[in-house]
Amino acid sequence: MKKELALGMMRLPVDNNGKIDFQETNRLTDYFLEQGFRRFDTAELYHDTCSEHAVRECIVKRHKRDTFEIADKLTSWRIPEGMTAEEFFRKQLDVTQAGYFDRYLLHSVEEKIYPAAEEKGYFDFIFEKKAAGLVRETGFSFHGTPELLDKVLTKYPEVDFVQLQINYIDWDNPSIRSRECYETARKHGKKILIMEPVKGGMLANLQEEGTAILRAVSPERSTASWAIRFAAGLDGVDTVLSGISNMEQMQDNVNTMKDFQPLSDDELKALGKLRAYLTRVPLVECTGCRYCVPACPLELPIPGYISTLNNAQLFGKADGVVRSYKWHAEKHKPSDCVKCECCTAVCPQHLDIPGHLERLANWVKRNGI
Ligand code: SF4
Ligand code: SF4
Known part of the structure; x- marks a missing residue:
């Protein structure tokens, strides 16, 4: 199976004012296409709503429509009061001038978002767009539990693909449950697209001891390439998305995927060693069940804070x-x-939540964030 690389347009090069640098983005997208890749991924909210504009200016206006593919998303929480999904979708087509979307996803399906998506008929909406020829493939990006994924895929077998968050460090993480989500998508025979294989860039910048474990086996490979190869090497994975910000990252990603080689047995062993090294510090064992969130009078995003602390x-x-x-x-x-x-009273793991939040607050203060 051929493995595709998609350029995630959420971390494009920016100028000193934090605005997308269109000239540099042209250079990146042109190079990407020249190297035989063609998939781009955007969303209305990326880059403060400017990513779809970059799609238009850097790709749609400058290349023939049949030489590239655009994925865009129905981001339900961004549809303003009084606007319909149809109007939101039309605006996306208007801004990008793409004519149609090669892939259209319900954005970030998880336990909190799913009931509203059901109530508003968003799945039926994206299927209608496919039937009308305005979308080639439908799917959804997913951030929930494997149980919810199973439920959604059972109810909507029509979806063409699922976009999952998978990386080697979270593969067996009990709060993220990547492996189980992957296995659920495989059980339903869905094409899998992977987002954040480098964990938002974290796996590209390991501390020295971590990098040394990988270099001992493959000295010439970048640390980011290990993460991409882990994700792309999984059976059933069709595409790996990567948020690329500069030419160095672009060339590294392209070289990794152009002549794709899955991780060898020795490399997989090294990754196991790296995982053991990285997790030597005991992490807070939050399972992400979210029981604590409604119990908190402020509805603090406790599992998100704990994951950040880890x-x-x-x-x-x-x-x-x-x-x-x-x-x-x-x-x-x-x-x-x-x-x-109030949160500790309902936490099944009996975690000292206020204590962990205090540790995070201190870390933030120490680092001047
Ligand atoms: S102790 Fe728990 S419930 Fe109370 S404010 Fe802090 S996080 Fe929220
Ligand atoms: S209740 Fe405990 S385990 Fe569950 S999400 Fe909250 S902190 Fe994590």
Whole structure:
């Protein structure tokens, strides 16, 4: 099976004002196409709503429509009050000028979003778009439990693919349950697309001891390429998405996927050793069950904070860790916790949640974030 690489257009090169650098993006997208790749992935909310504009300016206007493929998403929480899914979709076609989308996904299906998607008929909506020829393939990106994935795929066998978050460090993580989600998608015979194989860039920037474990086996390969090869090497994986920000990353990703070689037995063993090394520091054993969230008077995103705290222990102040912190702390900061302990009363793991939130708040303060 041929493995595709898709350019995720959520971390494009930016100028000093944080705006997308269109000239540099042209250079990246042109190179990507020249090297025989053709898939691009965007969403309305990426780059403060400018990513779809970059798709239009850097790809659609500059290349023939049959030389590239665009994936876009129905991001349900971004549909403003009074706007219909149809209007949201039409606006995306209008902004990108793509004419049609090669892939159209329900964005980030998980336990909280799924009931509303059901109620509003969003799955039927994307199937209608496919029937009308405005979408070639339908699917959804997924961030929930394997039980929910099984339920959705049983109810909607028509979806062409599932986009899963898979990387080697979270493969057996009990709160993310990547392996089980992957196995569920395989059970339903779905094509699998993988997002965040490098865990938001964290697996590209291992600390020295971690990198040395990988270099001892394959000295010439970049640390990021191990993560891409782990994801792409899984059976049934059709595409690996990578958020690429510069030419160095682009060339590394393209070289890895152009002549794709799955990890050898020795490399898989080295990855096992690396996993053991990275997880030597005991992490907070949150299973992501979310029982604590409605119990908290502030509805703090406790599992998200704990996952950020674990990543901060593993990867330090890596860009991906800081981004994840900011995402979770948009509404409330961990320091807002009032230590009422309503959460600890319902946590099946008996975790000292206020204590862990305090540790995260201290880490944030120490690192000037
Ligand atoms: S202790 Fe903190 S996190 Fe737990 S319920 Fe109270 S405010 Fe929320
Ligand atoms: S209840 Fe406990 S285990 Fe469940 S998400 Fe909250 S902190 Fe994690």
